[in-house]
Amino acid sequence: MAALALLVLFCAHSSLAQVHNLALTPEQLTAKVKVLEDIANVLGKQLIQNQLFVEERIRSDGMSGVKKVRLYREGTSPYYADTHVAQSAIAIHDHANYDRTLGIGEFIGVLNGVEFRTRHNDYKLKMPSTTSRTYHETEDILFPSVPPEVLHKTTIQEQIVEMREWFRAFKEQNTTIRDYRPYFRPLLCALEGAWTLAKDIEESFPSDRHHLDATSWEDMAEKISFTSYTGNKHNLENFAFLPSKLYSMEGGYPQFAQWNYRVICHPVSFDVPTSYFKLDDDLGHRLANDLTLKRAPFSRSARFKVNEFDRERQTTYTTLDRMMSELPGLDNYLANLTDKTYGLVANDISQAENTLNAGYYHRWYHYSEMGAMGDSVNHRGFNDENLWVAMTTQSHIMPLSTNYCVQDQCVRDTRRVTFAVPLEVIYATPILSWNPYNVAFYPADPKTDTLAQSVTANGRNGGSTPGTAYNGTNRENYYRTPVGFYASSDVEADTADTAKGSVGVLDKQGIVRQMAASGPRIITPDIQGVGTVRLRYPIFPVHSEGSTVGRELVALKEIVMKMTQYAHLLGEGQGGYLPSNPDVHFILAETYQNPPGLHSHDLVLTGAENAAVLAGNDTLVVTSLALGHTHELKVHFDKTLSAYVYVTCDGMASCWDGHARRLVLDE
Numbered sequence: 001m002a003a004l005a006l007l008v009l010f011c012a013h014s015s016l017a018q019v020h021n022l023a024l025t026p027e028q029l030t031a032k033v034k035v036l037e038d039i040a041n042v043l044g045k046q047l048i049q050n051q052l053f054v055e056e057r058i059r060s061d062g063m064s065g066v067k068k069v070r071l072y073r074e075g076t077s078p079y080y081a082d083t084h085v086a087q088s089a090i091a092i093h094d095h096a097n098y099d100r101t102l103g104i105g106e107f108i109g110v111l112n113g114v115e116f117r118t119r120h121n122d123y124k125l126k127m128p129s130t131t132s133r134t135y136h137e138t139e140d141i142l143f144p145s146v147p148p149e150v151l152h153k154t155t156i157q158e159q160i161v162e163m164r165e166w167f168r169a170f171k172e173q174n175t176t177i178r179d180y181r182p183y184f185r186p187l188l189c190a191l192e193g194a195w196t197l198a199k200d201i202e203e204s205f206p207s208d209r210h211h212l213d214a215t216s217w218e219d220m221a222e223k224i225s226f227t228s229y230t231g232n233k234h235n236l237e238n239f240a241f242l243p244s245k246l247y248s249m250e251g252g253y254p255q256f257a258q259w260n261y262r263v264i265c266h267p268v269s270f271d272v273p274t275s276y277f278k279l280d281d282d283l284g285h286r287l288a289n290d291l292t293l294k295r296a297p298f299s300r301s302a303r304f305k306v307n308e309f310d311r312e313r314q315t316t317y318t319t320l321d322r323m324m325s326e327l328p329g330l331d332n333y334l335a336n337l338t339d340k341t342y343g344l345v346a347n348d349i350s351q352a353e354n355t356l357n358a359g360y361y362h363r364w365y366h367y368s369e370m371g372a373m374g375d376s377v378n379h380r381g382f383n384d385e386n387l388w389v390a391m392t393t394q395s396h397i398m399p400l401s402t403n404y405c406v407q408d409q410c411v412r413d414t415r416r417v418t419f420a421v422p423l424e425v426i427y428a429t430p431i432l433s434w435n436p437y438n439v440a441f442y443p444a445d446p447k448t449d450t451l452a453q454s455v456t457a458n459g460r461n462g463g464s465t466p467g468t469a470y471n472g473t474n475r476e477n478y479y480r481t482p483v484g485f486y487a488s489s490d491v492e493a494d495t496a497d498t499a500k501g502s503v504g505v506l507d508k509q510g511i512v513r514q515m516a517a518s519g520p521r522i523i524t525p526d527i528q529g530v531g532t533v534r535l536r537y538p539i540f541p542v543h544s545e546g547s548t549v550g551r552e553l554v555a556l557k558e559i560v561m562k563m564t565q566y567a568h569l570l571g572e573g574q575g576g577y578l579p580s581n582p583d584v585h586f587i588l589a590e591t592y593q594n595p596p597g598l599h600s601h602d603l604v605l606t607g608a609e610n611a612a613v614l615a616g617n618d619t620l621v622v623t624s625l626a627l628g629h630t631h632e633l634k635v636h637f638d639k640t641l642s643a644y645v646y647v648t649c650d651g652m653a654s655c656w657d658g659h660a661r662r663l664v665l666d667e
């Protein structure tokens, strides 16, 4: 926008010049216009450089993730103030009276060096289209069905008792009680951002309760500029800071892109055990709220990380990578794109020989090029743990081009990409579709559909008399769970929550039934014989934890919180006990083969992996990087040699660059 203003300035200036220099010849005028065009072009290109400089600066400041939520509380010490956690992690809250709405408040996020601020998010359980590539086309995520064991019960009370058993099985993750896995389905919801070419303001994801409250991008920018200057708040939380940028001076004309984001979900194809969610300790919040580690995981303020291992360790491809790899970018589920940047094909890291479908989100990829640089395992971005990228063919997304030349044969390569980070995992439960009293449901939009409006017609407000009870249910009044299912409807509540404890709903016979809200919840109310059940696990990364200071601080927290375990690492604790099953360090012997030249690699087996290898279970390990490549080794313990060896290297019998098979213990 600044460039446009400059252009206008130049034009105004040149017309003034005309008035003052009536004596200019047409040749002189043409020359002057040429000079002005050159200046505009150079300034435009400098603006592109300045934008790049800002993005590069933010990229190196931390990782893609969440920075902060709006501040509502502060105190005598800085740790009382809201961070990425307010009363809840990224201000998540419930709207359980809606069929598929999840509450998330306003927050500041960073995706690949682009910092932006969201509106109040309240998003819906929707996924990209499975049948079309149309830009932003989505589908409702199907809710799990109700187990037949529940439906086959004759009375409502028997159904309730049976349904509780399924919740108990899920809570205890015990498939012997009931095999809950087909009915408690994990949904991955991600924050997705992109530089778009949208000229008009564009609502990139629907919400029942919030929308961008502006007539154009310019109007939104002015409103944000004003409220940021004065410190005022828009009471409905419907403003967002979404930057725009000058990204190219195509033929001397400035090309602008507009940042936008959305929250998009995906039904994960496999079961994710709840034990994989390990608490990420926000110490300041715990201190300010006197929250013990024991209680923290049951609080709305809890933030988790996906860690399927029994300890902290180095990783490449994890369960989180597997989940994210199922989420497509903007070509929706039909995406089928190969990344062939600079003549190298990106391969799938989980199936080394397969080409990566770069239309799906990934952070690790694998180049397979025998010769100079050999095999290499790569991560998207320069140093950003949570940069997940997907390529797209959507013309709505900003293109960038680069020249690629092989022996004077040059091609101009163009790419369009989008970015994402995981936000949360939500378990969809059979409660979402269970309707034991068979009350009417009108699925059309209650804002426009008269049948859906009949639920609340004539002042019906969920009262307990036939005249005031809701007449059936709709998407905004989704009350179909018999209140008797819960022991009480008290949950740790938040001021942003909307559902009432229980309401009266008329069934098809006109009888008033007391019902509880059936939409998604962070934590269920107390279920008799089961207790409360956590259903939402926020797993968003935190921007500052990607900085050098952040990484050091997390290490310090870990050591201080588990001082006995790490006594041997403390300055004063040199005499402390060594861990009972320490990591085992190896060196992959030096190779002299050229290319690539003299080098070796390091590798580490965790205590558990070492035990497995010694017991005869060969284990895959990725070595350290040397001369731009790594190797994936299958490590084996050879009893006759009494030595560790590799049996495969990058899937082949020996390493392409000639490392000896025997691993050297590094003591």
Ligand SMILES: *[C@@H]1O[C@H](CO)[C@@H](O)[C@H](O)[C@H]1NC(C)=O
Residues within 6 Å of the ligand: 174, 175, 176, 177
């Ligand atoms: C799972 O439930 C069964 C049946 O109630 C019980 O016998 C078993 O001990 C439980 N398993 C675990 C690991 O708690």
Ligand SMILES: *[C@@H]1O[C@H](CO)[C@@H](O)[C@H](O)[C@H]1NC(C)=O
Residues within 6 Å of the ligand: 336
């Ligand atoms: C993706 O495209 C390639 C050719 O470019 C084709 O061989 C492959 O079958 C396609 N995959 C899917 C899932 O459509």
Ligand SMILES: *[C@@H]1O[C@H](CO)[C@@H](O)[C@H](O)[C@H]1NC(C)=O
Residues within 6 Å of the ligand: 451, 454, 471, 472, 510
């Ligand atoms: C409830 O709604 C249905 C469908 O619109 C209608 O037929 C019925 O008369 C309504 N019942 C009452 C008590 O208003």
Ligand SMILES: *[C@@H]1O[C@H](CO)[C@@H](O)[C@H](O)[C@H]1NC(C)=O
Residues within 6 Å of the ligand: 611, 612, 615, 617
């Ligand atoms: C070895 O692998 C088998 C099969 O995956 C597993 O059952 C066993 O527990 C493993 N042994 C060790 C020591 O990890």
